[in-house]
Amino acid sequence: ATPMSIMVGVGRGAAAGVLIRDAAALERLEKIDTLIIDKTGTLTEGRPAVTAVVPAEGFTEDEVLRIAAAIEKPSEHPLAEAIVREAEHRAIAVPRVLGFDSPTGKGVIGMVERKRVTLGSAAFLAELSVDASPLAALADELRKDGATVVFLAVNGRVAGIIAIADPVKATTPAALAALREEGIRIVMLTGDNRTTAQAVARQLGISSVEADVLPEGKADVVARWRSEGRVVAMAGDGVNDAPALAAADVGIAMGTGTDVAMESAGITLVKGDLLGLVRARRLSEATMANIR
Numbered sequence: 001a002t003p004m005s006i007m008v009g010v011g012r013g014a015a016a017g018v019l020i021r022d023a024a025a026l027e028r029l030e031k032i033d034t035l036i037i038d039k040t041g042t043l044t045e046g047r048p049a050v051t052a053v054v055p056a057e058g059f060t061e062d063e064v065l066r067i068a069a070a071i072e073k074p075s076e077h078p079l080a081e082a083i084v085r086e087a088e089h090r091a092i093a094v095p096r097v098l099g100f101d102s103p104t105g106k107g108v109i110g111m112v113e114r115k116r117v118t119l120g121s122a123a124f125l126a127e128l129s130v131d132a133s134p135l136a137a138l139a140d141e142l143r144k145d146g147a148t149v150v151f152l153a154v155n156g157r158v159a160g161i162i163a164i165a166d167p168v169k170a171t172t173p174a175a176l177a178a179l180r181e182e183g184i185r186i187v188m189l190t191g192d193n194r195t196t197a198q199a200v201a202r203q204l205g206i207s208s209v210e211a212d213v214l215p216e217g218k219a220d221v222v223a224r225w226r227s228e229g230r231v232v233a234m235a236g237d238g239v240n241d242a243p244a245l246a247a248a249d250v251g252i253a254m255g256t257g258t259d260v261a262m263e264s265a266g267i268t269l270v271k272g273d274l275l276g277l278v279r280a281r282r283l284s285e286a287t288m289a290n291i292r
């Protein structure tokens with residue numbers, strides 16, 4: 001490839017909201033046949049809101065939110081922001097948390113008012129031997145509507161569940177349609193629960209779903225698709241997506257996401273919408289046609 005055409009491509013990209021950090025990524029983009037896409041913050045807005053709070057016996061809705069907001073206060077996860085915002089909205093006074101920790105892709109843990117508090121995925125609570133069965137059936141109902149359900153435990157006992165929904169970005173359906181038209185296979189990749197992931201995938205007509213994937217597993221999924229001979233682009237926004245972005249033939253970060261994702265990707269879509277990827281593909285084709 002001649003450096004001149006690539007430089008022109010990079011310049012045109014910048015004008016169109018496509019930042020190209022790695023010229024080789026621009027060359028490879030026209031050759032991709034598979035696009036693996038993170039769900040939260042990439043296919044969806046990444047600005048989730050609480051849609052339901054269900055207390056376990058002995059708790060009230062506001063109590064569940066009060067404790068959940070306390071434990072989420074130090075977390076920067078979009079789910080944490082939704083919970084803290086809902087508590088503010090209901091004017092609930094939120095106590096302090098001590099000894100906070102947040103195992104990535106699982107949830108949060110700490111002490112609130114001298115009680116051991118855990119909030120996170122069903123798998124995380126199971127790992128800590130909390131019996132969530134009293135609320136399991138209800139959680140599954142909420143997931144079928146596409147909500148993410150997090151479980152709250154206080155002193156090792158389930159205290160309630162919170163359903164949080166994240167709307168699909170307005171531009172996502174059109175972008176996926178355009179990419180499919182070009183023969184690209186779309187795969188959803190998420191740390192979220194399978195039922196929730198499939199509900200969102202169904203809305204978007206995505207049939208390949210890789211759910212319940214821990215952050216360190218996301219890069220493995222990319223590697224697996226590549227080992228099957230596919231040319232893979234990975235699009236994502238989070239810290240948890242960074243290794244997968246680096247492992248792909250082309251890594252694509254959302255400009256609305258984390259710095260770590262952008263540093264790990266060859267291409268950044270400034271506005272964070274996937275229509276930018278359709279533009280980037282045109283640019284790649286035009287650039288490579290110029291060179292040939």
Ligand code: ADP
Binds near residue numbers: 077105106121150214
């Ligand atoms: P995604 O891949 O969709 O961006 P993550 O890998 O960040 O999702 O998180 C996976 C799951 O871990 C979430 O769906 C949630 O159940 C749990 N989780 C992670 N962080 C938090 C948090 N701060 N509060 C509650 N749950 C969390």
Ligand code: MG
Binds near residue numbers: 039042
């Ligand atoms: Mg994400």
